[in-house]
Amino acid sequence: MDLNYTDEQKAFRAEVRALLADKLPTRLSDKVAGGKRLTKADYEEWHAILNARGWLAGNWPEQFGGTGWDAVQRHIFEEETTAAHAPRIVPFGLAMLGPVLQKFGNDAQKAQYLPRILNGDDWWCQGYSEPGAGSDLASVKATAVRDGDHYIVNGQKTWTTLGQYANMIFCLVRTSKDGKPQEGISFLLIDMDTPGIEVRPIVLLDGEPEVNEVFFDNVRVPVENLVGEENKGWTYAKYLLTHERTNIAGVGFARAGLASLKRIAGLEQDGDRKLIENPLFAAKIAQVEIDLMAMATTNMRIVAAAAGGQAPGAESSMLKIKGTQIRQEINALTRQAVGVYAMPFVSEALDEGVNAEPVGPAYAMPATQAYFNNRKLSIYGGSSEVQRTIISKAILEL
Amino acid sequence: MDLNYTDEQKAFRAEVRALLADKLPTRLSDKVAGGKRLTKADYEEWHAILNARGWLAGNWPEQFGGTGWDAVQRHIFEEETTAAHAPRIVPFGLAMLGPVLQKFGNDAQKAQYLPRILNGDDWWCQGYSEPGAGSDLASVKATAVRDGDHYIVNGQKTWTTLGQYANMIFCLVRTSKDGKPQEGISFLLIDMDTPGIEVRPIVLLDGEPEVNEVFFDNVRVPVENLVGEENKGWTYAKYLLTHERTNIAGVGFARAGLASLKRIAGLEQDGDRKLIENPLFAAKIAQVEIDLMAMATTNMRIVAAAAGGQAPGAESSMLKIKGTQIRQEINALTRQAVGVYAMPFVSEALDEGVNAEPVGPAYAMPATQAYFNNRKLSIYGGSSEVQRTIISKAILEL
Amino acid sequence: MNFDLTDERQMLQDGLRRYLRETVTADLLASATGSDIGQSEVLWNGLAEMGVIGALFTEDQGGFGGAGFDLALVFEELGRVGAFEPLLEMGVLAGGLLAELGQEGIVEDIIGGTVRVAFAHAEPASRYDLSHVDATATASGDGWTLTGRKSVVIALPFATHVLISARTGGSTGDTSVISLFLLPVDAVSFRDYPLNGGGRAGELDLDGVSVPKAALIGSEGNAWDALERANARAVTAISAEALGLMESIRTLTTEYLQTRQQFGRPIGKFQALQHRMADVLIEIEQARSAVINLAGHLEADRVTRERHVSATKNLIGRVGRLVVEESIQMHGGIGMTEEYALAHLVKRLTMIDHRFGDTDYHLERFIRLSAA
Amino acid sequence: MNFDLTDERQMLQDGLRRYLRETVTADLLASATGSDIGQSEVLWNGLAEMGVIGALFTEDQGGFGGAGFDLALVFEELGRVGAFEPLLEMGVLAGGLLAELGQEGIVEDIIGGTVRVAFAHAEPASRYDLSHVDATATASGDGWTLTGRKSVVIALPFATHVLISARTGGSTGDTSVISLFLLPVDAVSFRDYPLNGGGRAGELDLDGVSVPKAALIGSEGNAWDALERANARAVTAISAEALGLMESIRTLTTEYLQTRQQFGRPIGKFQALQHRMADVLIEIEQARSAVINLAGHLEADRVTRERHVSATKNLIGRVGRLVVEESIQMHGGIGMTEEYALAHLVKRLTMIDHRFGDTDYHLERFIRLSAA
Secondary structure: EEEEOOHHHHHHHHHHHHHHHHHHOOHHHHHHHHOOOOOHHHHHHHHHHHHOOOOOOOOOHHHHHHOOOOHHHHHHHHHHHHHHOOOOOOOOHHHHHHHHEEEEEEHHHHHHHHHHEEEEEEEEEEOOOOOOOOOOOOOOOOOEEEEEEEEEEEEEOHHHHHHOOOOOEEEEEEEOOOHHHHHHHEEEEEEOOOEEEEEEEOOOOOOOEEEEEEEEEEEEHHHHHHEEEOEEEHHHHHHHHHHHHHOOOOOHHHHHHHHHHHHHHHHHHEOOEEHHHHHHHHEEEEEHHHHHHHHHHHHHHHHHHOOOOOOOOOOHHHHHHHHHHHHHHHHHHHHOOHHHHHHHHOOHHOOOEEEEEEEEOHHHHHHHHHHHHHHHOOOOOHHHHHHHHHHHHHOOOO | OOOOOOHHHHHHHHHHHHHHHHHHHHHHHHHHOOOOOOOOOHHHHHHHHHHHOOOOOOOOOOHHHOOOOOHHHHHHHHHHHHOOOOOOOOOOHHHHHHHHHHHOOOHHHHHHHHHHHHHHOOOOEEEOOOOOOOOOOOOOOOEEEEEOOOEEEEEEEEHHHHOOOOOOEEEEEEOOOOHHHHHHEEEEEEOOOOOOOOEEEEEEOOOOOOEEEEEEEEEEEEHHEEOOOEEEHHHHHHHHHHHHHOOOOOOHHHHHHHHHHHHHHHHHHOOEHHHHHHHHHOOOOOOHHHHHHHHHHHHHHHHHHHHHHOOOOOHHHHHHHHHHHHHHHHHHHHHHOOOOHHHHOOOOHHHHOOOOOOOOOOHHHHHHHHHHHHHHHHOOOOOHHHHHHHHHHHOOOE | OOOOOOOHHHHHHHHHHHHHHHHHHHHHHHHHHHHOOOOOOOHHHHHHHHHOOOOHHOOOOOOOOOOOOHHHHHHHHHHHHHOOOOOHHHHHHHHHHHHOOOOOOHHHHHOOOOOOOEOOOOOOOOOOOOOOOOOOOEEEEOOEEEEEEOOOOOOOHHHEEEEEEEEEOOOOHHHHEEEEEEEEEOOOEEEEEOOOOEEEEEEEEEEEEEEEEHHEOOOEEEHHHHHHHHHHHHHHHHHHHHHHHHHHHHHHHHHHHHEEOOOEEHHHHHHHHHHHHHHHHHHHHHHHHHHHHHOOOOOOOHHHHHHHHHHHHHHHHHHHHHHHHHHHHHHHHHHOOOHHHHHHHHHHHHHOOOOOOOHHHHHHHHHHHHHH | OOOOOHHHHHHHHHHHHHHHHHHHHHHHHHHHHHOOOOOHHHHHHHHHHHHOOHHHHHOOOOOOOOHHHHHHHHHHHHOOOOOOHHHHHHHHHHHHHHOOOOHHHHHHHHOOOOOOOOOOOOOOOOOOOOOOOOOOOEEEEEEEEEEEEEEEEOOHHOOOOEOOOOOOEOOOHHHHHHHEEOOOOOOHHEEEEOOOOOOOEEEEEEEEEEEEEEEEEOOOOHHHHHHHHHHHHHHHHHHHHHHHHHHHHHHHHHHHHHEEOOOOHHHHHOOOHHHHHHHHHHOOOOHHHHHHHHOOOOOOHHHHHHHHHHHHHHHHHHHHHHHHHHHHHHHHHHHHHHHHHHHHHHHHHHHHOHHHHHOHHHHHHHHHHHHO
């Protein structure tokens, strides 16, 4: 038993901190810290900085231009970049598709797509969810019918995050109706510029068009864009989902959120004291901090096990539920902290360079938005209800 | 809309208060307030006092020697007697069996049993639950087989409250295995002195033998002890359950408990202040008081509707759940309030006249016992889980 | 004891509910927020014609209601449809204060809907403290000079007048020096903006605005008692609005649970959701009782009344958060989208905890009042 | 970073778990509480022979462990079987203090199990305040006179000696005047009684007990730092015991859900219970992490250590209540009965929130320490 990082791990952390000190543009970290809108160019700028250092693909093996980091190194990188308010690494190409191509793609696909992901030539988005399917991913209705050396794709995908920026989409499509729903699914790579594709934004509770609907009307996709075997897509999709689960606990986000909550509560006047001196509010902050201290260690236990080669199973369901509860509670307390100024909604104030003064403190409106936006944490990537069922089956054997 | 009692109701309340001032023995109210053990004789003494005034049977019509009170009057009586720390009226004969006999019993049964209930000649107990049945009451296994002018009863009942004091028991027994489980049940009145009956105490978490197992080994019961028709017992049982639900919210108990909690928190030293001045503890007390203020009004709304002739349906499920949550929270806070002295367990100290000094303040040990004992509130009389299912079916139509 | 509506109130409820169902569409709400005034003239005038504003005033004030249960009835109905016409600000607060301070003339026009008075009281540093008035009014020549800032003045762009609180002496927090001044809205300058949950508000900048003597409402420094009473009535109104929002959210969510299929059955068949929805229902019943308690104690002695104010607002805040979060969760993805009907209702319900004191503020206040 | 047990600890855990499974029966626990001493000599001696007491001390102290993770390991195992032998009071507290204050001789006998020292520190008015010492020791002739009351001195009837804290000057709450005195138990008079959760304790009445000079342990008025460190180790131990209790309660409850049939199927098939049990499991994992955090920071600087003390005890208290109440509820009636195995475990777990500071006490303390 030893809760401390090894000297090697501490040295690595120092390297990460050095990079952030030297290379993370203040313009970007200010936007992240201030809850401002990030543009496509902002993400691309940060990706390029990391790529130049060879640190963009934290979960890729070195042979493909990745870092070859173990779980603990990835955790340290996450922890430090989040604490420094770096933009998040857009996961669709790097965290999700990359590993799938590396394991199941053919050499041509690896050669064509992996470098373009690293160099930012392609922006990928995810075509998994469909309207009405919810957490039942296997109920894929979008079809791909073979026609010569093309597939003809028809149907609709939804909740496609940042699809408005993407030029490529990886999709689950139904290529067979025989057998169990899982058995007729294939994994296709589709160029968003192909005729017949339409992207429509979905505005979320916080007023932001973060996700999209993507419509496919007789879209012709070359057969060489099929990953692995036809009708075996479900296997690849599940493999991808396990990779999506890295950093599922969101410890770094929770810590950054807690720090910002304390800062705000230290600024807000509450009668003749600061809000952070209000015993009831201080108790709520302390409670969530205590929960976070424990959850971070649960997370490290699972990270350490993963670094030791154990694949995290239902444990990550526990992490997702608890991590989500903690982050949503921090969001709720921050919204509560900003008081009456939670009400004004001045969308322009989130854009850089526009001088629309915020109403009240600049932190107020982003606090309200974050509260509404992060309700999604307990819904997407397998809702908390789905996770509880996984736990009761896999661990409790109920 | 008017939240106040009418003048008639206020006058009635004054009458009740007068009776309590004149006739409730301090010896009894001290025992109730102090969480001491009540003996059989204590209950009988209080019953006799109320009977002398004609106020023992609050939910019986006058023709049977009852009060003929409406729901509001019954509520006022409950409220006042509980606030005065009067012993509770033992419900098995008065609240439960009485109404069943009045509606379904024959003239001989009414003539024989109802007066004996009022005069305290019989102490009834309830033979409903069976081992392993839990909330599934209809799964009655105890059998009654007709043999000439007797039934031969075999089987086991459990959770029989105060069965150790009873000389009579009303039982659900299976007289037919045909049809649905509900269809073969009969309602029998059994003399506890009949050969073949054995009563074994069950000690609960708080160390008290409050409930019992009752075993029946070829017990001969005269056929005239059958209530209503053979195999129609389920109808009578359900009718009884609705009567059991009067005062299901336990507003009076909650108010008495809250008052005692505040008193204790005002006595307990917490550093350089009293516990009630501890902002976190004060907040918990205030929270439960606010919930109680609302729940009491929910209760009055349903009482008023009942007085207006509406039979409470799934609403009483809501009251049972919320009332239970509030009472159990008050119990938990009171246990927390007594601090280290929650630990000593000196059973003798609960008996009258024994001079076993309590360890620490006299209120400490009863607080711990009440916490453990009242865990039953969310289990018996239809668990909170069963009540939620009733609500989701009956009100939400899910 | 009686929990039934009088015939008059029953008629008002039926009529109002029918009118709002027909009138308040998603488009109306969206275009109202989108408009410069942040409100719907049509809806405002319709409510005035129905006499809904009058229901907020007693007969001596020229209305035909004004009791706590009248406020509760009207605002529960407004809440059910997510309406955000400023009946609370212009009727209960500004109107109520003007009526109590004997301004019959203008109150008649308020009830008629032709005069619309915004209420400018809260300030950037006041958070939820009703007694915090930093703005000052100093006598100058034959009038007053107002200086200070007023924040989140709701419906200011829709107002014809504005009622402003200011200190005529003493120091911040001193309740014996608070006075009220009534100005035509074009006498002041402000910046306005849209609000989460609908409507628009303004930040009011008073840098030495000169107003005539007659602008002072009531006598100098004597507004506090009326202010606290009006605040109690406002909390009654907004709590009832919250209850209406909860009822509509409950209906939406229950229907969704009944119809939405997943894993081959309606999700309402999953026991975990059934039991959680049952708990939500129980808490909404608690909220209804809390509103009744407050509405029924508005005329009680001050401590009793204010204990109910804080008890009710605290409970409404807690139940509101539960209802918002559980309804979004049970809807899943669709519950996250702006265009679905739930979005407007949950945002509006969430914002109610940011007005007139939040859950914690009133819990602490309840403790103080109970100790007193 | 490494969360695996060393080989030595793994061996200790395996051996101890096996021994306790075989030895600690319901009968043993019942007869121990029923006995005059309130403990089981057999179990105590068995643990001593296994060297379990020694595992609580460092090698320089004559043991072979003594680190936070040694305490956590031992007490989690004791918790799993609901044992209540006073290893915490006599090993971690009295023993730990005597060891730190350089009493090698007696510590050797404590490790051997032949000397059993109760720890008398808490007082009727101290609640959870470690610094509250009202009892006084005044120099008299060639010794000391002890006066005061000590409450709920656990395992006093089982003790051969008692270690008593008293002030040698100053006033209550003054940490610079706290001294410790070691007495043979027959030098003091007390009333003893059984405890919820098992075992016996005593109320110690010191009305002018004369003790020799040599009874003073360490130097006069210098016990505080050692006392606070020992308290931190005691909180580690009792939190680990709570974790062990939670694990056994979880196992009992899960088995019950799997086997108990109602409405024609195992109740564990009902989704509402599945999801609640999943939440219980998640919180128990939180408790395990909290114990690891504290065990791993016992040697850190004071503020860091004490922040973890309060964080862990607070979380253990909250999770403990959840585990107790949910496990009883999911069992239904049988969970209410004294004779079923759950009863002893939930009572013991409940009582843990009544020792060394409860949930609220440590939440407030965590806030104070974080602000410092």
